[in-house]
Amino acid sequence: xxxxxxxxxxxxxxxxxxxxxxxxxxxxxxxxxxxxxxxxxxxxxxxxxxxxxxxxxxxxxxxxxxxxxxxxxxxxxxxxxxxxxxxxxxxxxxxxxxxxxxxxxxxxxxxxxxxxxxxxxxxxxxxxxxxxxxxxxxxxxxxxxxxxxxxxxxxxxxxxxxxxxxxxxxxxxxxxxxxxxxxxxxxxxxxxxxxxxxxxxxxxxxxxxxxxxxxxxxxxxxxxxxxxxxxxxxxxxxxxxxxxxxxxxxxxxxxxxxxxxxxxxxxxxxxxxxxxxxxxxxxxxxxxxxxxxxxxxxxxxxxxxxxxxxxxxxxxxxxxxxxxxxxxxxxxxxxxxxxxxxxxxxxxxxxxxxxxxxxxxxxxxxxxxxxxxxxxxxxxxxxxxxxxxxxxxxxxxxxxxxxxxxxxxxxxxxxxxxxxxxxxxxxxxxxxxxxxxxxxxxxxxxxxxxxxxxxxxxxxxxxxxxxxxxxx
Amino acid sequence: xxxxxxxxxxxxxxxxxxxxxxxxxxxxxxxxxxxxxxxxxxxxxxxxxxxxxxxxxxxxxxxxxxxxxxxxxxxxxxxxxxxxxxxxxxxxxxxxxxxxxxxxxxxxxxxxxxxxxxxxxxxxxxxxxxxxxxxxxxxxxxxxxxxxxxxxxxxxxxxxxxxxxxxxxxxxxxxxxxxxxxxxxxxxxxxxxxxxxxxxxxxxxxxxxxxxxxxxxxxxxxxxxxxxxxxxxxxxxxxxxxxxxxxxxxxxxxxxxxxxxxxxxxxxxxxxxxxxxxxxxxxxxxxxxxxxxxxxxxxxxxxxxxxxxxxxxxxxxxxxxxxxxxxxxxxxxxxxxxxxxxxxxxxxxxxxxxxxxxxxxxxxxxxxxxxxxxxxxxxxxxxxxxxxxxxxxxxxxxxxxxxxxxxxxxxxxxxxxxxxxxxxxxxxxxxxxxxxxxxxxxxxxxxxxxxxxxxxxxxxxxxxxxxxxxxx
Numbered sequence: 001x002x003x004x005x006x007x008x009x010x011x012x013x014x015x016x017x018x019x020x021x022x023x024x025x026x027x028x029x030x031x032x033x034x035x036x037x038x039x040x041x042x043x044x045x046x047x048x049x050x051x052x053x054x055x056x057x058x059x060x061x062x063x064x065x066x067x068x069x070x071x072x073x074x075x076x077x078x079x080x081x082x083x084x085x086x087x088x089x090x091x092x093x094x095x096x097x098x099x100x101x102x103x104x105x106x107x108x109x110x111x112x113x114x115x116x117x118x119x120x121x122x123x124x125x126x127x128x129x130x131x132x133x134x135x136x137x138x139x140x141x142x143x144x145x146x147x148x149x150x151x152x153x154x155x156x157x158x159x160x161x162x163x164x165x166x167x168x169x170x171x172x173x174x175x176x177x178x179x180x181x182x183x184x185x186x187x188x189x190x191x192x193x194x195x196x197x198x199x200x201x202x203x204x205x206x207x208x209x210x211x212x213x214x215x216x217x218x219x220x221x222x223x224x225x226x227x228x229x230x231x232x233x234x235x236x237x238x239x240x241x242x243x244x245x246x247x248x249x250x251x252x253x254x255x256x257x258x259x260x261x262x263x264x265x266x267x268x269x270x271x272x273x274x275x276x277x278x279x280x281x282x283x284x285x286x287x288x289x290x291x292x293x294x295x296x297x298x299x300x301x302x303x304x305x306x307x308x309x310x311x312x313x314x315x316x317x318x319x320x321x322x323x324x325x326x327x328x329x330x331x332x333x334x335x336x337x338x339x340x341x342x343x344x345x346x347x348x349x350x351x352x353x354x355x356x357x358x359x360x361x362x363x364x365x366x367x368x369x370x371x372x373x374x375x376x377x378x379x380x381x382x383x384x385x386x387x388x389x390x391x392x393x394x395x396x397x398x399x400x401x402x403x404x405x406x407x408x409x410x411x412x413x414x415x416x417x418x419x420x421x422x423x424x425x426x427x428x429x430x431x432x433x434x435x436x437x438x439x440x441x442x443x444x445x446x447x448x449x450x451x452x453x454x455x456x457x458x459x460x461x462x463x464x465x466x467x468x469x470x471x472x
Numbered sequence: 473x474x475x476x477x478x479x480x481x482x483x484x485x486x487x488x489x490x491x492x493x494x495x496x497x498x499x500x501x502x503x504x505x506x507x508x509x510x511x512x513x514x515x516x517x518x519x520x521x522x523x524x525x526x527x528x529x530x531x532x533x534x535x536x537x538x539x540x541x542x543x544x545x546x547x548x549x550x551x552x553x554x555x556x557x558x559x560x561x562x563x564x565x566x567x568x569x570x571x572x573x574x575x576x577x578x579x580x581x582x583x584x585x586x587x588x589x590x591x592x593x594x595x596x597x598x599x600x601x602x603x604x605x606x607x608x609x610x611x612x613x614x615x616x617x618x619x620x621x622x623x624x625x626x627x628x629x630x631x632x633x634x635x636x637x638x639x640x641x642x643x644x645x646x647x648x649x650x651x652x653x654x655x656x657x658x659x660x661x662x663x664x665x666x667x668x669x670x671x672x673x674x675x676x677x678x679x680x681x682x683x684x685x686x687x688x689x690x691x692x693x694x695x696x697x698x699x700x701x702x703x704x705x706x707x708x709x710x711x712x713x714x715x716x717x718x719x720x721x722x723x724x725x726x727x728x729x730x731x732x733x734x735x736x737x738x739x740x741x742x743x744x745x746x747x748x749x750x751x752x753x754x755x756x757x758x759x760x761x762x763x764x765x766x767x768x769x770x771x772x773x774x775x776x777x778x779x780x781x782x783x784x785x786x787x788x789x790x791x792x793x794x795x796x797x798x799x800x801x802x803x804x805x806x807x808x809x810x811x812x813x814x815x816x817x818x819x820x821x822x823x824x825x826x827x828x829x830x831x832x833x834x835x836x837x838x839x840x841x842x843x844x845x846x847x848x849x850x851x852x853x854x855x856x857x858x859x860x861x862x863x864x865x866x867x868x869x870x871x872x873x874x875x876x877x878x879x880x881x882x883x884x885x886x887x888x889x890x891x892x893x894x895x896x897x898x899x900x901x902x903x904x905x906x907x908x909x910x911x912x913x914x915x916x917x918x919x920x921x922x923x924x925x926x927x928x929x930x931x932x933x934x935x936x937x938x939x940x941x942x943x944x
């Protein structure tokens with residue numbers, strides 16, 4: 001592709017995206033295909049001869065779009081949002097064009113330094129403790145996902161608790177224990193599996209049946225019992241905004257217990273943490289100054305195209321102690337000077353792209369005031385949904401609204417609740433997901449897109465009411 | 473940013489990239505900054521109010537470009553290439569615009585099915601065994617990096633060898649052993665550390681001093697000795713194209729030993745594997761049909777913007793057995809039908825972007841014939857470099873050229889070799905990296921960019937000759 005051809009096709013790709021976004025309102029939110037439908041439309045082998053890029057664009061319309069569930073749709077309310085934005089898309093595009101590798105400072109210094117500065121900016125914007133800043137013993141890094149952040153936190157915790165022995169001799173020989181509530185994200189168990197501890201090493205702590213927050217007394221009891229049985233607490237995960245209902249664990253109280261037990265405290269605020277750009281949404285992070293690590297995902301609710309999971313540690317020595325490797329071909333004067341950070345030692349991967357550009361672009365082109373407005377819009381719309389639920393006797397709230405997440409059900413029962421949700425999803429009108437709370441089925445509606453308006457929420461509510469009439 | 477503004481700024485971003493590429497030839501390849509130089513140019517905090525996107529573009533020129541080592545530069549010969557291409561950049565741009573999450577089939581079916589088809593295409597294009605195809609018990613997936621692929625392979629191996637016990641009870645209790653040569657990539661040790669086995673679990677096998685390939689007799693002896701001592705072989709890694717010198721392990725012979733020892737065979741062809749698009753470069757993969765897993769990185773030499781590491785397994789049940797987690801909120805009819813693949817269970821992360829679009833775009837817009845031409849151009853230029861080394865008595869080859877990698881030195885000694893390389897790197901004229909082979913320092917020159925011409929190679933050689941005159 002010549003430079004001129006790249007410009008032409010690049011402009012066409014940009015226009016395709018703008019047109020795709022403009023078309024979303026008319027598309028069914030959930031893909032309407034059955035297994036194999038997409039595959040069947042594609043040839044069996046790669047082409048021998050070059051095809052024009054226009055053919056790829058044409059196949060996006062013909063093959064891909066009908067097979068997509070449209071996460072950027074204004075009536076996508078399932079799971080948590082993974083919202084994208086013009087600024088982030090263009091920021092990431094520039095990263096692709098630059099094509100630099102930032103595994104160590106020396107391989108492209110700006111990749112590392114811009115990331116450090118942007119993570120410092122973002123920590124300040126969220127009101128996080130100064131201990132997480134890069135100018136002290138801590139620091140931040142962009143991970144691909146919160147799953148990786150949690151895994152990395154656990155490896156750091158094992159490094160610290162074992163006095164460096166885990167990386168040398170492995171995790172056998174000590175009966176490590178990891179703690180999270182019944183509402184902790186599944187990535188906590190996956191992290192324990194991957195780190196060689198196994199699922200059984202995770203002790204699941206009960207939650208308050210109303211708030212769904214971890215019962216801190218139960219945590220303390222469990223830890224005391226475990227220590228008495230010769231087990232060794234290594235990490236506690238506090239969830240700020242659980243996946244199921246947005247439950248907020250009491251970080252300050254958990255920090256106290258973690259400290260007593262000698263365990264690393266990791267705060268998983270993957271979805272809810274970004275709301276702290278608004279001062280009024282910082283309460284749920286109270287106590288975070290005692291955390292050893294903290295993660296939140298701008299790629300969920302904060303307009304930064306996946307992947308961008310911002311992760312901070314209080315003591316980067318534990319992190320790099322767990323993960324550092326220095327092969328000969330990466331030895332260099334800057335690393336040996338100790339004046340730079342080599343992000344290769346901050347995550348499982350070696351290679352890393354220039355992910356900071358997209359977050360930098362989002363922070364600058366929205367400004368903190370614009371980001372606050374975005375978060376407040378989501379919260380306001382969720383409060384509106386909660387009002388709608390309260391206004392219709394067939395429905396009831398299952399938990400209190402948490403930021404932009406509303407969890408509710410049909411009083412008629414589980415089957416009716418799930419049938420009504422499935423009817424809305426199948427219609428393509430909106431897309432919701434489900435969970436179970438205290439054993440009963442519930443519908444989750446998470447507002448997140450910058451495209452979602454009051455009209456979208458009302459339209460979705462009408463669809464739910466119609467489904468309730470049919471299934472309730 | 474309004475749709476019209478997105479189009480305008482999107483076109484500007486595309487043009488910025490085209491202009492950046494056009495400017496590369498005039499830029500020093502290696503960044504000319506000292507630690508802190510980039511950071512100093514940035515404000516201390518995120519802006520309160522929105523800035524125009526043009527300000528971000530302007531800061532790329534002012535702040536970022538001087539702090540970059542330009543991996544897309546035609547005279548970037550360090551490490552291995554991480555080449556980008558117009559098709560891949562635009563493919564990834566479209567993925568950002570679509571913004572879909574493919575953690576499970578149901579969350580956006582096209583993300584999974586296009587990836588399956590493209591991985592089948594690519595396996596066929598490389599001449600990989602049919603066992604890796606998605607229509608049998610195996611299959612392929614795009615990982616972010618080969619480090620993650622190797623880690624995932626090790627977790628799968630532990631799952632198989634432990635009969636599923638490792639994920640439940642952890643890796644303690646058995647003395648696992650992992651094998652790789654002295655030339656194995658550092659990610660093998662990192663994988664053992666992360667999986668909870670520790671560095672000491674990796675037994676390093678000697679290599680042939682000339683070819684730098686693993687000494688298979690030593691592997692067999694080590695494994696027999698370990699089994700005799702009550703240790704348990706879990707995985708052997710064969711390197712096809714080692715990082716240091718491009719050494720090619722004998723996969724077929726290693727497969728036999730791995731089979732005898734009951735170990736998983738993982739083939740790490742991160743850099744060299746993509747050369748198998750050319751039938752004449754498949755010899756080094758002989759025996760791969762006996763491998764349990766195989767990884768190669770289109771994001772290195774095959775024009776597919778980072779991250780795109782293609783990974784195949786013969787038996788996906790071991791992989792998903794090691795990594796599957798099914799929380800309530802992801803339960804769905806398609807998963808329960810068993811008719812679909814949920815890629816969430818194929819890697820450490822949960823979230824995943826639509827990475828297949830960029831590889832799909834590369835395979836189609838170059839065609840297999842175009843990709844062969846690209847690989848052959850790199851090999852031809854490397855052979856030319858080898859000829860230049862042979863023609864100058866001050867230089868000598870350290871190993872035989874491996875595909876597009878040439879490893880050579882100054883006969884005058886280590887210090888002179890490294891000084892000459894540093895002089896070229898410091899000048900900005902070209903960028904090379906170093907290694908040590910049998911204890912002596914050597915310069916690595918890896919050709920990879922589609923922009924690199926014979927003139928670029930000759931210009932780099934002249935710079936090396938001048939540096940040799942000054943330092944040799």
